[in-house]
Amino acid sequence: xxxxxxxxxxxxxxxxxxxxxxxxxxxxxxxxxxxxxxxxxxxxxxxxxxxxxxxxxxxxxxxxxxxxxxxxxxxxxxxxxxxxxxxxxxxxxxxxxxxxxxxxxxxxxxxxxxxxxxxxxxxxxxxxxxxxxxxxxxxxxxxxxxxxxxxxxxxxxxxxxxxxxxxxxxxxxxxxxxxxxxxxxxxxxxxxxxxxxxxxxxxxxxxxxxxxxxxxxxxxxxxxxxxxxxxxxxxxxxxxxxxxxxxxxxxxxxxxxxxxxxxxxxxxxxxxxxxxxxxxxxxxxxxxxxxxxxxxxxxxxxxxxxxxxxxxxxxxxxxxxxxxxxxxxxxxxxxxxxxxxxxxxxxxxxxxxxxxxxxxxxxxxxxxxxxxxxxxxxxxxxxxxxxxxxxxxxxxxxxxxxxxxxxxxxxxxxxxxxxxxxxxxxxxxxxxxxxxxxxxxxxxxxxxxxxxxxxxxxxxxxxxxxxxxxxxxxxxxxxxxxxxxxxxxxxxxxxxxxxxxxxxxxxx
Amino acid sequence: xxxxxxxxxxxxxxxxxxxxxxxxxxxxxxxxxxxxxxxxxxxxxxxxxxxxxxxxxxxxxxxxxxxxxxxxxxxxxxxxxxxxxxxxxxxxxxxxxxxxxxxxxxxxxxxxxxxxxxxxxxxxxxxxxxxxxxxxxxxxxxxxxxxxxxxxxxxxxxxxxxxxxxxxxxxxxxxxxxxxxxxxxxxxxxxxxxxxxxxxxxxxxxxxxxxxxxxxxxxxxxxxxxxxxxxxxxxxxxxxxx
Numbered sequence: 001x002x003x004x005x006x007x008x009x010x011x012x013x014x015x016x017x018x019x020x021x022x023x024x025x026x027x028x029x030x031x032x033x034x035x036x037x038x039x040x041x042x043x044x045x046x047x048x049x050x051x052x053x054x055x056x057x058x059x060x061x062x063x064x065x066x067x068x069x070x071x072x073x074x075x076x077x078x079x080x081x082x083x084x085x086x087x088x089x090x091x092x093x094x095x096x097x098x099x100x101x102x103x104x105x106x107x108x109x110x111x112x113x114x115x116x117x118x119x120x121x122x123x124x125x126x127x128x129x130x131x132x133x134x135x136x137x138x139x140x141x142x143x144x145x146x147x148x149x150x151x152x153x154x155x156x157x158x159x160x161x162x163x164x165x166x167x168x169x170x171x172x173x174x175x176x177x178x179x180x181x182x183x184x185x186x187x188x189x190x191x192x193x194x195x196x197x198x199x200x201x202x203x204x205x206x207x208x209x210x211x212x213x214x215x216x217x218x219x220x221x222x223x224x225x226x227x228x229x230x231x232x233x234x235x236x237x238x239x240x241x242x243x244x245x246x247x248x249x250x251x252x253x254x255x256x257x258x259x260x261x262x263x264x265x266x267x268x269x270x271x272x273x274x275x276x277x278x279x280x281x282x283x284x285x286x287x288x289x290x291x292x293x294x295x296x297x298x299x300x301x302x303x304x305x306x307x308x309x310x311x312x313x314x315x316x317x318x319x320x321x322x323x324x325x326x327x328x329x330x331x332x333x334x335x336x337x338x339x340x341x342x343x344x345x346x347x348x349x350x351x352x353x354x355x356x357x358x359x360x361x362x363x364x365x366x367x368x369x370x371x372x373x374x375x376x377x378x379x380x381x382x383x384x385x386x387x388x389x390x391x392x393x394x395x396x397x398x399x400x401x402x403x404x405x406x407x408x409x410x411x412x413x414x415x416x417x418x419x420x421x422x423x424x425x426x427x428x429x430x431x432x433x434x435x436x437x438x439x440x441x442x443x444x445x446x447x448x449x450x451x452x453x454x455x456x457x458x459x460x461x462x463x464x465x466x467x468x469x470x471x472x473x474x475x476x477x478x479x480x481x482x483x484x485x486x487x488x489x490x491x492x493x494x495x496x497x498x499x500x501x502x503x504x505x506x507x508x
Numbered sequence: 509x510x511x512x513x514x515x516x517x518x519x520x521x522x523x524x525x526x527x528x529x530x531x532x533x534x535x536x537x538x539x540x541x542x543x544x545x546x547x548x549x550x551x552x553x554x555x556x557x558x559x560x561x562x563x564x565x566x567x568x569x570x571x572x573x574x575x576x577x578x579x580x581x582x583x584x585x586x587x588x589x590x591x592x593x594x595x596x597x598x599x600x601x602x603x604x605x606x607x608x609x610x611x612x613x614x615x616x617x618x619x620x621x622x623x624x625x626x627x628x629x630x631x632x633x634x635x636x637x638x639x640x641x642x643x644x645x646x647x648x649x650x651x652x653x654x655x656x657x658x659x660x661x662x663x664x665x666x667x668x669x670x671x672x673x674x675x676x677x678x679x680x681x682x683x684x685x686x687x688x689x690x691x692x693x694x695x696x697x698x699x700x701x702x703x704x705x706x707x708x709x710x711x712x713x714x715x716x717x718x719x720x721x722x723x724x725x726x727x728x729x730x731x732x733x734x735x736x737x738x739x740x741x742x743x744x745x746x747x748x749x750x
Contacts, residue, residue, distance in 0.1 A: 376550075505634075
């Protein structure tokens, strides 16, 4: 019972209390209430038209049907536009995606869009409920003889008819990847659900698809109360890719301005001009931590995070590892680098090897100290915890992107008595690192660390360029907010929305 | 409970206790669980890559491409798309032959260069613009005639809480940006402003901390539920109250 004295008593007591609390919570949890019978019945009675319906020459089809390529995409989407059938009593809904007459995207604020959508959906649903009406669209490859109501995959690719609520004037067809046939036996079978083998087959067939190389026919009809109009057919059409995405013009401009600033500061630094960078506490502690490990005769542990080698955080971690490895090589301190990704491991080996070569000690470089541990998140954390307590590492560096394992790493290192320095842009994990580690480089500090440590003109210029980019963004943002405020007080919503549109992003 | 399930539940329960034993200190039980976990996950990862990546993304597509090469114009493009990454992957393996080990740097340079360039656009699109976009709202919000009635506190037609919230957001964001501005020392009134930014950061981190801790508690509860219901009730056969 010796372990129940001192720290052991606290640990055991804490664990018992936590387990009791969790057991109470676990026993107290109840099953969620099942759906009531009336809810299930209401869902089952929802109207759904059955096709084919008898054609009624008295019902008029939609007017002015046209097919256009969806702008600013890779060539996997088409837009069908039409004017409502004169028999369609639902209020005509504006086209959301692209306004052909104005030749541009309609801009609305998110709240405005949501409000209008709810109004239109309610009106369309009401009209549909009253008359069970709407539009039905079918599609087939031009090479296929006729449109099918229930495609079985034997005579053509599977494409179920699409039903559109009344009042709509546009359909965005981005479903091409499931349709294109390859050769005689590439047609997807109609049975559902598909078997795992069929899913595999579908996936591989999709990988070969290029909708831009296939031509398509469409037909659209209006239906109402179990009857449908004659079709309007649009033949031999297909999507095409666009080289320039106009919605990303603001990204291009921001990139250009930032690049110009960075390049200017790099040239300025190379010309010998002294560039000031304020000191950051965590960075100054890096040298101290390596020195501490040397004095104690214990190793340094370095982790490059959980992201791939193409991630910015991992690249920044590599630069910092180079600095740490150089100091460790000079002092003859052992450095351990367990890796989560084999490609990252290869890159880190290069970084450490070059550091040892650069200080004239290539013979001290041991490749086996930078090794692949495992690719699984928590297995990696368990392995790291084991290394910390068994190797008794004097300094732990966690640089890169981290997920839920952050507290396991940081807390174990704290219990092992290591000095711990963190650099990450993972804002969800920063709180854990801040409470459990000695120094934390947050976000931009982490990216600026490489420049601060190396003092290389290229990196310093880059840091200064980013600084002034941030300044520009802050100035523009402040100006935009002030304009929006004044416009809002004056009731000029158009100006406020236009200001916001300058910073519109792809999914807004 | 079938025999395989029974054995699996017992193994899972015992390994759970082995892992939890690390709370006291490093011990042989934890070492066993750790070695098993790391080894199994590494082996599973290797098998996953071979089956899900190499077999499904390389072998099968290439075989399909070669079968339909005469009928499908895009097949040759797809062959190139698969072959080039394979060549780059093989180049990484050149490290095992010292005389051509330099070739392993090319794919690394490609991946890092691609990642950096791609991320510039990705980060601006995903993180920078949405945050700026969300920031651009009027600082002062007023109640307008004809709109839905506002039920919150108002003063002279101004929505007080919304306005205060917008002002805190605006000043908070500017102060945090100032904190991450490296070209000026944090001294004087500017230093105090950046100090306010640090406070804003810590407030945000505190909220995140509390939120995430509760999520971790739910994970622990899930593990306790496994021990209570699957192991004690299902495998051992004891009945629990409730």
